[in-house]
Amino acid sequence: MFSVLRRPRWLAYLALAVLFGIITANLGLWQWHRHEEKVERRDLIERNYDAAPVPVGDVLSGPGGELPEGDQWRRVEATGTYAVDAQHWVRNRPHLGVYGFEIVVPLVLEDGTALTVDRGWVRNAPVAAQLPEVPDPPSGEVTVTGWLRPSEQDLGRDMPEQQLASIDIPRLSAASGLELLPAYILLESEDPAPAERPEAAEPPDTLLGSHFAYAIQWWLTVPVGLILVLVMARQIARDEAEESGGRAVGSGAVGSGRVARGAEPAQPKAKKPKKVRIWDEEDA
Template identity: 40%
Template sequence: MRSLSFLLTRRWLLFALTVVLLTALAWRLGLWQFHRLEDRKATNAIVERNVSAEPVPAADVLEVGAPAGAGEEWKRVTAVGEYNPADTVVVRYQTREGEAGVDVVVPLRTAEGPVLLVDRGWMAASNRAADVADVPPPPAGRVTVTGWVRLDGSGSSTRVSDQSVRSISSTAIGDALDLEVYGGFIDLDTEDPAPADALEKAELPDLSNGPHFFYGLQWWFFGVLAVFGFFYLLYDEWRGPGRTTGRTQRWLQGAEHPAVDREHDAVDKA
């Protein structure tokens, strides 16, 4: 048996340092995934509470000129007013179960005065051919709507062009249509009276915990694997040159060229 003095060589010291760094990184990434899991559980608890709560007036939750808060998302609200179909905005590239379609946003002039943007639902349509004229009209006259508060999108996808967008922003739509709007918008749940042709309702959020738990375990497994590999190679070297596998010994000696590996493999087999 050999002594462990070989651990003080440059190659082994660098190898040990690499394993320590990889293990520390795997540990941190695992913790990050578990922190994300806790954050998701907290968010899901808020969403679940908001989704199942009794609806409150939209004016009690949303403000004109101010974005909806993250804690308000998925709260159920209700409003009374009249739709303005002429200002309908189509939200493109809203695929469901592999089928192309669009969401339909119609401004609702509330009894309080400001406009509430209502995503009335989804309809199958070609993303390129969908047009406001193709959309089934909302109920005429005074309407009572109930829906879930959603936060505004951001970035270039919210730019309004020919009454169509890729992501809903109350600020962008309000500016484009010259409307005084509440911050945020709602996904429609019910409207009274009911329309002649109803759209498909918005999909509620996924309240599962996601893959974070298994991702965290996976990162920790990688860390354990790195440590195991280090001690396996250490043991293989400690057994002595006469018992060290040819490829491990060549790695320790720095042999890296494929031709050299093939030559030594032939010697090993002989």
């Protein structure tokens, strides 16, 4: 078998098998990292989502900066007054397979800073040029409870007045003239509660998906190419050994020249047909 593997063509096969193993090992590693990311996200959500709410000032000290990774989905509460004139519609937001608007309203706090509140989702109006009707937020002082989410990326789109392409807090701050904290609240409840409000967001998805199973499948595939090459090389070596052994027996019978008296002449051994394989046809 090793004499077969030393041939240039089979060395190329071995190189391809090793390359295949490297690729599948890295694909398995990528799926494993995706699985670990999903596990970390699930653990973070489960740790923060149902925890007792804390004052927003304990997490966000003031404007500027970013929401720490460990405080995402942190359940907080804040008290202030809604700046209804600064209400904005965030376009192209899906909810249960339907697209509409997220309604964001700044909540002005006692220290003069403001916290962006995502009050929920409303369906698109029948006409694209028309904004949908939105239930009014509570007037006067209100205490909101919800989950902290980081500012979204600025999509760089020019939008009509009072509309946003994403919940981009710096852009909302520029449009409203308010000093906004660097994260927004995904609203859970308001006190006093209004008669109606936009539809609440669905709980976050904490399913892990199939990344772990895919990683195992890729890693089990790593040695397949090498095994195939070794099995084929072994079979080629065995076939060549049988053919060379048959030729040696045939030449010995012819070279003896004499047949013992009274003995039947030896019948020539039928030559075993050579097996033709795909790789032999390719070389022909």
